Amino acid sequence: MSTHASTAQPSYLVDTGARKGLMAWLTTTDHKRIGLLYLYSMITFFFVGVGIGFVMRLVQLTTFQKLISAQTYNALFTVHGVIMIFLFVVPGLPAIFGNFFLPILIGAKDVSFPRLNLASWYFFVAGAILAVLSLFTGGGAPDTGWTFYAPFSLKTGTNVSLAVFAAFVLGFSSMLTGINFITTIHRLRAPGMKWFRMPLMCWALYSTAWIQLLATPIVAITLVLVILERFFGIGIFDPSKGGDPLLYQHLFWIYSHPAVYIMILPAMGAISEILPTFAKRPIFGYKAIAFSSMSIAAVGSLVWAHHMFTSGMSATANMVFSLLTMIVAVPSAIKVFNWVSTLYKGSIDFQPPLLFTLTFIFLFCIGGLTGVMQGALALNVHIHDTYFIVGHFHYVMFGGTGMALFAALLYWFPKMWGKMYSKKAIYASWFPMFIGFNMLYFGMMILGMMGMPRRYYVHLPQFHTMHVVATVGSWLLILGLVMFFGTLLYAIFKGEKAEDNPWGGVTLEWTIPSPPPLENFEEIPTITHGPYHFEQQEAK
Amino acid sequence: MTGHVHRDDFGSRLGMWLFLVTEMVLFGGLFIGYSYMRYRYPAEFHHGGGELNATLGIINTLVLLTSSLTVVLAIVAIQRAEKKRAMAFLGTTLALGLTFLVIKGFEWGAKFHHGIYPNSHHLATMPPGEQVFFGLYFTMTGLHGVHVIVGLGLLSVMLWWVATDRVRQDRYVHLENSGLYWHLVDVIWIFLLPLFYLAA
Amino acid sequence: MSEHAEHSAEHAEHPGYGTFIKIWLILVVLTGCLVGVSHLGQTAAVWGLLTLTPLKAGLVFYYFMHLKYEGPLFKVVVLVTLGTLLIFFALLFSDVAFR
């Protein structure tokens, strides 16, 4: 607590090496700079994805319109899905905040393999460029949906091969990050930083990294098979050659279900960091949260076929996977209850990060509860592949991971850039965002219950009213988004200088200057107690 | 690999093992596909296996097993600072690896010659299950072949590093890691042998 | 994955040439057995596959890949991986085998 900005070391934002400017950034091995590289490149792609989402909503504004063709619409939701999943939510929190804060939170100077870390970023960029290229080359943007279901993905004339290869490269980047984090957590914890003294963000990143290792290769090989199938016709997924489309679906979801936990676990980790800081008390049930992260990682790998209940799987499989799906919801429930209890008898300092944290809990609960509905067999049959699903996953991915990302950004912003944003402007952006969000995505869920299938270019008249509501919601949402990012952008350049510890946090990142110096710590700290130890601060 | 952190051989090996985990799962995915298909088409897989040249498969198994041995012996040699010997062992490994590829090439060549290759007319006349069998055969042995090539590349670098003393008695984790990779490639082949060549 | 094991795992005594050559011999013999068994008919072949192949792979892991000489962490890593794959198999067959 006492080692304040007296250091002679300059901030990591200042170039100290031989190279200057852009080159210094592109060749950096500093985990903090790599975190920012990810952030900037991701936001770029993210806005492309948001823009596409906006256009899709415009399409649904009329029952039939001539602005874009059906083929273009199919390409739009595919590209929207691919960008949002593979370029944004899957790598999102680990790559940005994991890179930036994992070493700091465990008291290390960097990750175990800094150069590999930079390589991961280059893989990410390469994958992203390939994904963009696939839009303009070959037969044009893929039109299969982000799930690339065979045999349609084998037959369509669009450039599925390149898009799928892009996803493969991105998967590689994700695995390398996972390897790095696991090794870092095993090897580089500061003296005294026992496993159960790690901040919960580290537990979340650790379990995420394990899913990345154990699930990503499956999708890698699946996508390789799709490419081989398209170029050489090896026939494993192609029913006309004896192959089986259901095998494709199994392999795809063996990865892609765990991937949704890759998205949410780090978000939950960030939430578990933020809550204690603003409640000024330790998190409720530290071990329960840590273990539930690990058990989500474990059980989450076993429920993939709940995406296939109507595919004609065996009845036994339907039963088994429905049962397992219910079980995987338990650890999430545990977390929610522990988070809420953390507010109990705290001394709550209401600040923007806390507002977004509570919003996260609310929206994630809706997303999670609708997930449970989908897991119930009799109901899934009705809502599978309708807008209900679209509503569900926007609630968990955007209301969950996205809101957590916002909260984390607000929480760590002063540390990362050493500047403070206007809190009023952030509060103001929250209202349109929250109202718009619920109009948009709750509207979608109602549509789904009414029987509106997803990936529909045109809709039947009975769905029109709700589609209009949803589209208007999307405008509000985007308004809020622009205000939000405008405020932060302004703060990066013109914001007031931030203190080293603006929120009164007690984890290690708040003991070093804002922004942190190159090697984080002047000397590696020795840890003597758990992560959320507020007594000491009160004593002062 | 570490810039400002002190050297951590254990960490490097851990990293390598974690990478191998991803490789195991990568091939695991294919093995899952294989068993799924074999369950669907037991007779066709049996028959397809009969058309492969088991002798070549067995020879290749012995070749790879031996090359695995020489890699591990090279590590022992390095630990004992026997540089020449280490280089000889590594050289043998490279030679055996190449032998493997050559034999593999002959085997594939023979299949191609008989009109059995993906998308061929001859294949299209076979029952669906056999088409799948050969699809898997070419994919899995092909992907394995790619790994052999990568492994050979790694080991060649190691040979060079041993020669230039970048790998030496007190600093050989890179050789260990390359060796781990090579062994994994061997293990995968150990599974491929019975699944394809001895399936009949 | 305990703290101590992890840090004290730097191998103390390195095994010599002999150990590995012995293992190699066993592997060659096992390969011979596998080939022999596969001629005894379908069931024998499958059983051979299911027992001998993992045994061979295990030997390579344990000796050639030095798993025997590493701390528990590496063993756990490998076991977790194999366990995961095994569960993937089992669950997949809840579909395939009951269709």
Place this chain on the structure above:
Amino acid sequence: MDWMNQAAVSAQKSDAVFFYVFGLSVVFLIGITALMIYFVVRYNKKRHPKAEQIDGHVGLEIVWTLIPLVLFLSIFYYGWTNYDYMSQAPRDAMAVKVTARQWSWSFEYPNGKQSRVLFAPMGKPMKMEVRSADVVHGFFVPSFRIKIDAVPSRTNTTWFQATKVGSYDIECTVICGVDHSLMLSKVIVVPEEEFKAWYFGGEDAPEPGKSFRAAEAHPDLKDMPQGLAVLTAKGCLACHSVDGKPKVGPTLKALYGREEQILMAGTMKVVQVDDAYLRRSITNPTDQVVRGYPNAMPKTQLTEQELNEVVRYIKSLN
């Protein structure tokens, strides 16, 4: 509301599960949200300046592990048993072969009769044997809450027992290419006798569905405008209303001059309804299919004069 339209037993089964989970969800969501807001207000730093350093409570952890677990298991069980009912067709069900292709549906009955819309007798179990001729499609009837994928090289089955006479949407739910959203059809549920009349009737037995206007009076043909008389005589009114209600086909009310979105030779077009369009729609119904409707209109022989009358009558409906 429209989406609560339960037109089959399966719909009741599915909705029962929905209401159960929905009820639980609302309770938990409101509970959690209310607690959150209460804590934030009650323990605000102004009111509660000193936080109590509580680490956790084992008893509570156990409680909130077990209670959700039990509830989740009950959801699973309820969902599964009801699904079991929804997926197991009774033995005596009539088996209809459903074939999906890019981008249309066709139905074949046990006696070889074929149709582009699905005719079903009220209250009788109908088993769908769903296959695909090309890529994966999805067979979905929202009002019945049933859905099953059409996967090439295999046959998936589902079934229903309709409880209400009427016409219901069939939609394709798996992305299958450019016209995925136009891959629509209808289920026409009719009383059993009417279905039988069609089913056992010969080639030219009239398609069922006329009963939708059973309630309407049967005025004398002579009192009608001539065009309406033709429409009635030729059975057009089985599928078309003249008062604005959508049936199997679009209503003829205010049709003339309307902008219609039609599918012509695989592409979408917008046309304004004029004489030529009407004639073509009637003489060659498959040439121009109105969006949102199945390609189901039969070809009917009309004399030139009848055609004129019909067109004039349709104009008069504006």
